[in-house]
Amino acid sequence: MNKAITEGLQLMPPAFEAGLGVWSRGDGTPGSDTYAGAADAALVTGDSDFGSCLELQKTESTQRLRFMGQTPIEPGCYLQIRVRLKAMSGALPTVRVAGFAATSAGDALSGVVTTGAGVTLSAYGRVEEVTAIVGVGTRGGVDMPWGLDAEYGHFGLDLSGPSGGVVRIEDIEIRDVTSVFVRDMLSLVDVRDFGALGDGSTDDHAAFEAADDAADGRRILVPAGTYRINDTLSLAHEVIFEGRLSMPTDAILLLTKDFSFPPYAAAFDSEEEAFKKAFQALINNVDHATLDLGGRMIAVTAPIDMQAAVPNRTSYATRRIIRNGQFNAQAGSAWDTEVVTQRATYSASNNRSLTNVQNISSVQVGARVSGAGVGREIYVKSKNTATSEITLSAPLYDAEGTQNFTFTLNKYMLDFTGFSSMEKFGISGVEFQCNGEASAVKLPPAGKVFVFDDCFFTKPKDRAITSIGTGCQGMLVDNCQFLSDEDPLDVSDRTSIAINVNGNDVKLRHNRATRFRHWAILSGQNHTITGNHFFQGDSVAAGVRSAGIVLTQTFCSTTISDNYIDNCFVEWSNEYDATPDFDAGFSFSALSVANNVFLSGDVAPWFSYLVIRPYGTGHFLNGLSVVGNKFRSLGDNIDRAERVDTSFAALDFNRTRDVFFEGNTFHNVSANVMNPLRINHDQSSKSATWRIGTDNRLPFQGWARGVDAVMGKNAIRNTSGAAVYHMPYADTEQGTGRDEIDLKWPEAVDGEVTLTIRMDR
Structure with missing residues (x-):
């Protein structure tokens, strides 16, 4: 018979007529006995069915016939051993294909099947066929799966059953049947x-x-x-x-x-498990910087601890992006808010710590802290169970001593707080479909340049993006939509907040947000907030409005420009000051509010678009620019575009410096404020002292502290009707509100002048 060649592998044993010295009566291993010269084996020629063949008498309980050549076993290659034979006389035996599985060292491979199914010969002279398939893999139709440790085999047959019978065997055929699989x-x-x-x-x-x-x-x-x-x-x-x-x-x-999410989704039963494994690979694979979700929706049944998914990493600082998909929160108790109240001590001398925290094990990192004298969006950044001490995300303004604090743990779909730090991580083109069940993303406690771009935060239960520390340093939030779950509620009933920030250098650009309690609460400095549209109104007549942006530090060095600030306002406070009374520093300074559209409708007359809220005494304005804005109230007039909230303290207007409030437009706003303030005064009665008021038009109802210029609009005339050319001087800070000036002349005169009055020096 011809030899079969499979990709360079010789599979077919030689014909029996070539000699029986290569045919073992044992396992086929070197040194085993052969059938050469054996009394129970003979070569036959001219058989009517087989031509040349081997005639074998069964003389042993299991008569073995093995080719001593090494037939290679290759992964992915499946071999069929085929034997045709017939009974000639005597007892009818049972026949099966058999082999010896050898390792690379030539040893027998244990634990594998080495025989095929047996066939009992049924009559004399009838040609029977026995086959078996051998290969590495366990697949349907494979009789002898040998695994990767099999190097080669010695193949042939076994005769079992009663002895004494004589059979004739055609040449044994081994062929490649891989194509079947x-x-x-x-x-x-x-x-x-x-x-x-x-x-x-x-x-x-x-x-x-x-x-x-x-x-x-x-x-x-x-x-x-x-x-x-x-x-x-x-x-x-x-x-x-x-x-x-x-x-x-x-x-x-x-x-x-x-590398994308769909193959991982196919590889695992759970989409959540698939995402964790894909994220794990993203953080551990240098070849890919982006995990593409492939436009897939990932059903999330419980908060995903992002660090727990990558147990070999506690921090990460290489650019990585998750993009193009949706996380969809599924209803369930896993999202239930956890609230605990424990007694603890706070001291302004250790202003980012709570000490002697009772049952500190019940307080979790990432929980929001509330209590008397606690500002908004204060979080547990870390804790030391051994010392019963908690590290806070920011100081408390008036919590000196021991009291009960409440710790509220909201649940987030993606929770990064297990990482000690992350840098240059981004999420792009992703929707967080919170469904009023979950919050969206909780940032790591430290890190830089976390990026959200072109994302949707849809109906977060409590928060959209939360920073419990400085993981928001340099954060970029661009082209995102924040859609509140509290849209139907009145302003006074809302509690959700879209973003909070503790670090510096944050950029919020070209976003849109609807009807949160607050859109952004920002600590830190050097922020840029530009091109956003956020609105927070309701249908309540003369209703209250909440702040859209809250700045929590006096020196903020922040720019708020080209935004559409709709039915909400900008609030500037110092609620993160551990000692809120002014004792040193710049006080309220370095804020620019420029070229924004401020719009409100059906609000109370005391509503204002820019509110300063000192939490302690002695504070003053020391650098504020409000330029080129459009202030418009729909319906009834409001009193002012700006005001001081004196719930805790007033401003010290005696120290006001560098305030520029100019180039703005006012519609249905009673006090069109400016600084410098240009006033026309017509003195109809002759007097040496002209009392000139500012008509509440100095920003924040500040004091008239300086006069930059006085110019007569016509002749200034004395009692004789003669024009006088004396220069007057001004006494500032006159009147009960200290917002008037006295213009002093050498004699009694009348006339009309234009003055420029300032609230600062």
Whole structure:
């Protein structure tokens, strides 16, 4: 018979007529006895069915016939051993294909099947056929799956049953039947061909690696089943998952050829588990900077602890992006807010700590702190259980001593607080569909340049983006939509907040936000807030409005420009001061509010668009520019565009410096304020002292502290009707409100002048 060649592999044993010295009556291993010269074996020629063949008499309980040549076993290659024979006389035996599985060292491979199914010969002279398939993989139709440790085999047959019978055997045929296991028109490498079992318990890691090594540009097929992978697995070829993977948390799946979320979603039963594994790979793979969610919606049933998904990393500082998909919060108790109240002590001398915290184990990192003298959006940044001490995200303004504090832990779909620090991480083109069930993203306690771009935060239950520390340093929030779950509620009933910030240098640009309690609460300095539209109205007649932006530090060095600030206002406070009474520093300074559209409708007359709220005494304005804004009230007039909220303290107008309030327009605003303030005064009665008021038009009802210029609009005339050319001088800070001046002349005169009055010096 001809020899079969499969890609350079010699599979077919020689014909019996070539000699019986290569045919063992044992396992076929070197040194075993052969049939050469044996009394129970003979060569026959001219058989009517087989031509030349081997005639063998069964003389042993199990008569073995093995080719002593080494038939290689290759991953992905399946061999069929085919034997045709007939009974000639005597007892009828049972026949089966059999082989010896050898390791690379030539030792017997234990624990594998080495025989095929037996066939009992049924009549004399009838040709019977016995076959069996051998290969590495456990697949349907494979009789002898030997796994990756099999190097080669010695193949032949066994005769069992009663002895004494004589059979004739045609030359044994071994042929490649791999094509039976290859799907039509597909170039695939099946992990089962390399020993994968997919039984959910056996570690198939080596089989997957072998399949990847052999793929050579082809795709890897993972058929139906559950494949246990106990260690990190890196696959350099595209993978088709029909089955599912089961992996420990710390084992990483790196799909380097097709790194995106859809293959991970196909690889795992749970979308959440798939996302965790994909994120884990993103953080541990130097080849990919972006995890593309492929436009997929990921159903999230519980908060995802992002650091727990990557247990080998506690910090990260390389640019990485998650993009193009949706996280959808599913209803369930996993989102329930946890609230605990514990007694603790606060001291302004240790202004970012709570000490002697009772039952501190019940207080979780990331919980929001509330209590007497606690500002808005104060969080537990870290805790030391051994010392019963909590580190706060910001100081408290008036909580000296011991009291009960409430710790509220909201639940977030993506929670990064387990990382000590993250830098240059971004989320782009992603919708957080919170459904009123969950909050969206909680930032790590430290880090730089976290980026949100073109994202939707839809109906967050409590918060959209929360910073519990300085993980917001340099954060960029651009082109995002914040859609409140509290849209139907009146302003006074809302509690949700879109963004809070503790670090410096944050950029909020070209975003849109609807009807939160507050859109952004910003600590830190050097922020840029530009091109946004945020609105917070309701249908209550003459209703209250809440702040859209809250600045919590006096020296903010912040620019608020080109925004559409709709039915809300900018509030500037110092609620993060541990000692809120002014004792040193710049006080309220370095804020620019320029070219914004301020619009309100159906609000109370005392509503204002810019509110300063000192939390302690002695504070003053020391650098404020309000330029080019459009202030408009729909319906009834409001009193002022700006005011001081004196709930805690007033401003010290005796120290006001560098206030520029000019170029603004006012519609349905009673006090059109300016600084410098230009006033026309017509003195109809002759007097040496002209009392000139500012008509409440100095910003924040400040004091008239200076006069820059006085110019007569016509002749100034004395009692004789003669024009006088004396220069007057001004006494400032006159009247009960100290917002008037006295213009002093050398004699009694009348006339009309234009003055420029300032509230600052």
